[in-house]
Amino acid sequence: MNEYYYELILDHWRYPRNKGKMKDPDAYAFDSNPLCGDEVEYALKLDDNKRVIDIKFDGHGCALSQASASILSELVKGKTIEEIKNMTKEELLRELGNPNLGPTRIKCALLSYKTLKLAVYSYLGKKLQEEIY
Amino acid sequence: MLDKQRIQIIKKDFPILNREVNEKKLVYLDNAATTQKPIQVIEAIRKYYEYYNANVHRGVYTLAEEATAAYEESRKEIVDFINANSYEEIIFVRNATEAINLVAYAWGRKFIKEGDKIVVSQMEHHSNLIPWQILSREKKAKLEFIGITEEGKLNEEDFNKIDKKTKLVAITHVSNVLGTINRVEEITKIAHELGALVLVDGAQSVPHMPVDVKKIDCDFLAFSGHKMLGPMGIGVLFAKREILEEMPPFLTGGEMIKNVDFYESTWNDLPWKYEAGTPNVEGAIGLAEAIRYLKNIGMENIRAHEKALVKLALSKLSDIKGLVIYGPKDPEIRGGVISFNLGNIHAHDVASILDQEGVQIRAGHHCAKLVMKKFNVPAMARASFYLYNDEEDIDALYSALNVTKKVFGLD
Ligand SMILES: Cc1ncc(COP(=O)(O)O)c(C=O)c1O
Numbered sequence: 026m027n028e029y030y031y032e033l034i035l036d037h038w039r040y041p042r043n044k045g046k047m048k049d050p051d052a053y054a055f056d057s058n059p060l061c062g063d064e065v066e067y068a069l070k071l072d073d074n075k076r077v078i079d080i081k082f083d084g085h086g087c088a089l090s091q092a093s094a095s096i097l098s099e100l101v102k103g104k105t106i107e108e109i110k111n112m113t114k115e116e117l118l119r120e121l122g123n124p125n126l127g128p129t130r131i132k133c134a135l136l137s138y139k140t141l142k143l144a145v146y147s148y149l150g151k152k153l154q155e156e157i158y
Numbered sequence: 159m160l161d162k163q164r165i166q167i168i169k170k171d172f173p174i175l176n177r178e179v180n181e182k183k184l185v186y187l188d189n190a191a192t193t194q195k196p197i198q199v200i201e202a203i204r205k206y207y208e209y210y211n212a213n214v215h216r217g218v219y220t221l222a223e224e225a226t227a228a229y230e231e232s233r234k235e236i237v238d239f240i241n242a243n244s245y246e247e248i249i250f251v252r253n254a255t256e257a258i259n260l261v262a263y264a265w266g267r268k269f270i271k272e273g274d275k276i277v278v279s280q281m282e283h284h285s286n287l288i289p290w291q292i293l294s295r296e297k298k299a300k301l302e303f304i305g306i307t308e309e310g311k312l313n314e315e316d317f318n319k320i321d322k323k324t325k326l327v328a329i330t331h332v333s334n335v336l337g338t339i340n341r342v343e344e345i346t347k348i349a350h351e352l353g354a355l356v357l358v359d360g361a362q363s364v365p366h367m368p369v370d371v372k373k374i375d376c377d378f379l380a381f382s383g384h385k386m387l388g389p390m391g392i393g394v395l396f397a398k399r400e401i402l403e404e405m406p407p408f409l410t411g412g413e414m415i416k417n418v419d420f421y422e423s424t425w426n427d428l429p430w431k432y433e434a435g436t437p438n439v440e441g442a443i444g445l446a447e448a449i450r451y452l453k454n455i456g457m458e459n460i461r462a463h464e465k466a467l468v469k470l471a472l473s474k475l476s477d478i479k480g481l482v483i484y485g486p487k488d489p490e491i492r493g494g495v496i497s498f499n500l501g502n503i504h505a506h507d508v509a510s511i512l513d514q515e516g517v518q519i520r521a522g523h524h525c526a527k528l529v530m531k532k533f534n535v536p537a538m539a540r541a542s543f544y545l546y547n548d549e550e551d552i553d554a555l556y557s558a559l560n561v562t563k564k565v566f567g568l569d
Pocket of ligand 1: 285
């Protein structure tokens with residue numbers, strides 16, 4: 026019962042990590058899910074080696090979308106842009122505990138992932154080249 | 159409310175209500191989105207395909223004549239149901255959305271001119287908003303809004319936005335979010351005195367209460383079959399005959415012509431002038447059967463039943479701390495729709511947990527972003543009733559909401 030509202034998700038929903046705004050980010054993207062109105066934005070600060078030294082996310086929406094954004098922000102801190110680019114959605118889903126999500130809710134869970142990839146690709150001056158959903 | 163025994167008999171007509179969801183009894187409370195289908199409707203469609211399927215209006219053989227007769231009989235069922243003057247005023251379309259677009263494209267493009275005004279309300283479903291946004295931009299006409307009060311009613315002070323420049327007032331009869339029953343008769347009277355036409359979006363009224371186009375005196379009425387026990391893909395545009403005669407066609411091609419020459423053609427009689435291509439015959443037959451089902455129970459009785467359910471739900475849910483209900487509190491002016499938010503829990507999370515309990519409700523902006531704006535929320539959860547819902551369904555909703563609070567640690 027209530028299988029994807031377990032403690033990890035609820036904890037990140039109650040106490041989001043890395044939430045807030047960043048001044049002059051090196052990479053940034055915003056995206057939303059028109060169906061439910063979930064919104065997520067990521068702002069990244071990079072060092073000379075293009076490694077994430079700071080990350081902030083902001084947004085609002087369902088617990089799943091916001092907890093996922095918080096969890097992902099922890100996951101990518103310290104990674105390089107290239108590493109994030111090569112990351113797969115399975116890595117995030119594993120981190121979320123591989124919840125059994127239907128076609129609608131998977132979009133909530135992966136909105137953060139999509140937004141982060143958008144930030145990375147736009148930093149690299151490219152169009153997003155990955156099918157997310 | 160319909161009595162318990164009657165409801166039990168009705169429930170038996172809906173095979174889907176026997177199924178389980180997540181090992182719980184199915185409690186279907188998303189009737190504003192679409193309704194379930196009784197066995198009578200399913201059987202009528204089956205019989206059509208098993209016994210007399212053929213294209214309509216095109217053949218002289220037995221099957222084609224039977225199919226044509228059934229299709230046109232279905233139209234007559236609708237004439238009677240909304241008290242139109244004749245079959246010429248009933249156009250079969252895909253859904254309410256297509257009905258409204260038909261008016262915007264065919265009537266709007268001929269009759270709306272630069273500087274004209276179109277008045278809609280802030281509680282419109284997007285299907286009764288976007289066509290008017292596009293039309294008014296294209297024609298350099300002005301789009302104006304009747305606002306919503308805190309209570310969730312139309313702001314009557316804005317009725318004076320309907321003026322001599324106004325060519326059309328497009329307004330929903332019942333809000334799919336707030337449940338508000340709007341006084342469309344009065345609005346029509348005001349509009350007509352100033353020379354404007356009125357389109358009523360009946361998607362949430364025609365299925366749930368007696369609707370009489372003569373009494374309202376509206377010029378257009380749009381509704382969808384799938385929201386009233388009928389199949390998907392069939393809807394209706396009612397329009398007054400004299401208006402349909404003046405309007406150019408919308409979609410063109412087969413069916414809708416009378417004479418065809420190399421460079422010019424003439425249009426078929428009403429209503430076929432507006433029904434280009436092979437129509438949805440199974441849809442029309444299914445919808446007519448749905449109407450017979452509804453008439454058998456009685457639209458007055460259905461309205462009374464939903465009113466009683468709303469009254470019960472409003473009072474029962476009011477003791478859930480943190481639950482905010484939007485829309486009028488008076489069941490007299492509210493259809494069977496209850497939209498709400500629970501504390502700071504997102505509507506989608508509420509709907510997901512209710513789903514685990516077998517309770518099927520909708521969450522989101524309900525294609526009414528201007529209503530979300532008014533109440534300053536990104537989304538709402540919505541429970542909506544129909545004739546097969548009963549007190550037990552409201553109890554199930556109530557306890558599932560309490561489960562939701564527990565999961566999220568709300569007290
Ligand atoms: C008030 C209202 N108008 C129009 C529509 C559009 O109906 P359909 O999607 O069947 O065209 C709906 C359905 O959601 C509605 O509730």
